[in-house]
Amino acid sequence: MTRLAERGNIKYIGVSNFNEKRMRRADARLRHNGLRLISNQVSYSLLNRQIESNGVLPAAKELGLSIIAYSPLAQGILSGKFHAQTPESVRVSGVRRYLRNFTRKGLERTRPLVTLLRGIAGHTESSPRRSPPVARFIQWGGGRGDPRCHIGRAGGR
Numbered sequence: 001m002t003r004l005a006e007r008g009n010i011k012y013i014g015v016s017n018f019n020e021k022r023m024r025r026a027d028a029r030l031r032h033n034g035l036r037l038i039s040n041q042v043s044y045s046l047l048n049r050q051i052e053s054n055g056v057l058p059a060a061k062e063l064g065l066s067i068i069a070y071s072p073l074a075q076g077i078l079s080g081k082f083h084a085q086t087p088e089s090v091r092v093s094g095v096r097r098y099l100r101n102f103t104r105k106g107l108e109r110t111r112p113l114v115t116l117l118r119g120i121a122g123h124t125e126s127s128p129r130r131s132p133p134v135a136r137f138i139q140w141g142g143g144r145g146d147p148r149c150h151i152g153r154a155g156g157r
Helices: 002-006 020-032 058-064 074-077 093-099 104-121 133-144
Strands: 013-016 037-043 066-070 148-151
Touching: 002 066, 020 037, 020 058, 058 066, 058 104, 074 093, 074 104
Parallel strands: 013 037, 037 066, 066 148
Antiparallel strands: none
């Protein structure tokens, strides 16, 4: 990375899925060479808040790094679209088939959170186009008291 930056091939250096130790080590090595690590892209959602307790988020704040959240809607489970159906009728494909939140038990376990999000957002079934649970989560993620936590949108739409 250092050589690429020195040659002008890249302007910024970010990492993905680095734990606290790897993130600190990468930042220290880059600083030693006059560069900076600027971000760590990690899974972060209302259902997966591990970075708050495993050292990643506190270390990022300390080092001045941005956290870029991927899968902020937990593979779509927090959108509520899977809860609009009965658990028996939900058909999932791709990687979702292997995720515990998309099993009958997982849907039942996550239903109270999705219901709560709908209630907070004032969701009605007549407005499915812009899912209020999605909007509410984005407000949660961006409003955690730290402007360095970013939630990207799929496809850059």
